[in-house]
Amino acid sequence: MAQLTVDIGGSPGINCRGYCEYCYFKKVKGETELGCRYCLPFKKGCDYCTRGVKEEYSGFKDLRSIADETLANLQLKQGEIERITISGGGDPSCYPQFKDLIELLGSTEAPLHIGYTSGKGWDDPAIADLLIENGLTEISFTVFATDPKLRKQYMHDPTPEASLVILEKLCGAADVYAATVVLPGVNDGKVLEETCRWLQDRGAKGLILMRFANATEQGLILGNGPVMGKQNVQSVESFRDMITDLRKKFTMKISGTPLWDPEIGSPFAIRYEPDLLAKLPRVTKRASVISGSIATPFIDTILSACGSVVSVVPVTKEIACLITADDLRGLDLASLETVVIIPGRAFVHDAEAEEILSRDGIERSVIRGPDMLTADAETSMGMTRDQVLEMEMNGFAELIQMVNRYGK
Ligand code: SF4
The missing domain is CATH 3.20.20.70 (Aldolase class I)
Incomplete structure (x- = not known):
């Protein structure tokens, strides 16, 4: 229909x-x-x-x-x-x-x-x-x-x-x-x-x-x-x-x-689901994933459960999809790998992001990650828990595949 x-x-x-x-x-x-x-x-x-x-x-x-x-x-x-x-x-x-x-x-x-x-x-x-x-x-x-x-x-x-x-x-x-x-x-x-x-x-x-x-x-x-x-x-x-x-x-x-939907446990409800986490691909390469300060600990927990040993890096801004070039300028470059994944919806031009994140003379490549890793309350309002979990499974599977494909 x-x-x-x-x-x-x-x-x-x-x-x-x-x-x-x-x-x-x-x-x-x-x-x-x-x-x-x-x-x-x-x-x-x-x-x-x-x-x-x-x-x-x-x-x-x-x-x-x-x-x-x-x-x-x-x-x-x-x-x-x-x-x-x-x-x-x-x-x-x-x-x-x-x-x-x-x-x-x-x-x-x-x-x-x-x-x-x-x-x-x-x-x-x-x-x-x-x-x-x-x-x-x-x-x-x-x-x-x-x-x-x-x-x-x-x-x-x-x-x-x-x-x-x-x-x-x-x-x-x-x-x-x-x-x-x-x-x-x-x-x-x-x-x-x-x-x-x-x-x-x-x-x-x-x-x-x-x-x-x-x-x-x-x-x-x-x-x-x-x-x-x-x-x-x-x-x-x-x-x-x-x-x-x-x-x-x-x-x-x-x-x-930005937080939260108590009925569903979102955002990032998948962190309570060990069986689903076990079905996600394992992280086999190294790349820095950047996110907003609210989502960072959640994403870090989920990627760690999938075998990642690289910490997710927060910018000062709280909301990931509203990250701009200025937020990237505030990062400590020493903490970054040579491949960096930014949120898919971040308001930064890819070439400018690479320039900012390579200012210390170390060339870093920037990859745009998935558009959505979870559902905020506006998205989850009309959804069931299973629908939110499916969305999160898809988002994280895509993110991990990117780490494994482009990472070192
Ligand atoms: S109703 Fe119009 S003015 Fe009021 S918050 Fe919404 S967009 Fe802004």
Whole structure:
């Protein structure tokens, strides 16, 4: 069965009725060429790492273009459409002809899925009925807090009460995955527990909590920190413990990113599975694997269990797939082998990475590793434990094959 993605265009913040206080796109300026896995070998910078990563489109697409593109894509698909996902850089709830868009997609009779919305563009509770009548089956909805005053203050939702009525109706009719960026002192503690209770009582499928980042080492890129001047940030450990604690109090699925999904044991759930670790290939060569500081100890444990004697090397940045050239500059080159594997999705141009990592006169070759070694909470939310384990088995098998193929 085929799936279809309908891209409505738009840019975060610009097509969101203004920036939320905590939005990571708020301070991104100009065009920066970061370098990435899609760049040509001889040229740093491509459309993805200069514009795509900022989800920068010229504005929402007009309805006519969306209709033409959707029709053309439908004709290319064989068989029944399993689902239609509405996505884009801007927030779908702020799409000016939202009602017409939903009626148009609803006329295909395929189940509809909204990949991400804040809901702050919706002012009329009747929107929920429109969505349900037109076949909405799944939605990811940023709630922030179920206290309307906090939604108004931090998300700049002009009609928070209406958005919450819509959320409530959708919880009763579709799979709702709520999401919240946690700002310590604002929407954590009692406020968060009330939000969890509200969502659980109304039938939400789950809540994904996102740790707020306010500095480069916590995962910001494009020089956009601090996002909020005086906002406190939780340590990764206290964030993980908060999830563990909440999980004990509620039956609804609650998970966090970057750590963790208590039901599945991810990220890196495979570390608890000796039988699966035994099925991975053995590491027979030497290469330095670089990762973010959160994932490093997990990857090190797994590779050691597969026979590796070379330690995984962390950069200061906590999140592996947001590593940039500056993070590589901070590494102690003496600790590196002559073959270095960087995360597949790191924002570094391969040639620049080799130059940085060979600055001490020792020539090192840089290999781009697998795109994903595990599932973060956003990925694992709709997955079973077996699916996550399979994903991790595939990722680590690929990584070990790279070490054995290119290593010394
Ligand atoms: S809705 Fe999302 S993308 Fe838009 S401003 Fe808020 S956080 Fe940014």
